[in-house]
Amino acid sequence: MRALTRTLPLALTALLAAAGCGGSATTREPASFKVTLDDYLIRPQKLRVPKGEPLTVTVHNIGRLGHTFRIRSATHNVMNLTTIPPNGTKSRTFKLAAGTYTMYCALSNHEELGMSGTLVVG
């Protein structure tokens, strides 16, 4: 099990991103956010992230069960992480168009038990 994964606090990441905004370079730091999975909850329940930037999500499972982390639009899945074991962490960098998405766990009936949240891009 990977206990140590690169985890930058969101505030620090925001600072780093702001520090990189001064020049005319077009390279952007990915916007990073963290999500915690529990039995049966996703925290935070609602997230807003910038549009047009690579997004890096770090998902940590503090529950006693394994959980997946997925993001779907109104019509289809746009990001899938396979099962994260208890105390496990997974990261993924991806891009999303502006819009409102649902974060959820795809296992069994976990979503209806409460593992659901809203991700707003833009």
Ligand SMILES: [Cu+2]
């Ligand atoms: Cu689950």
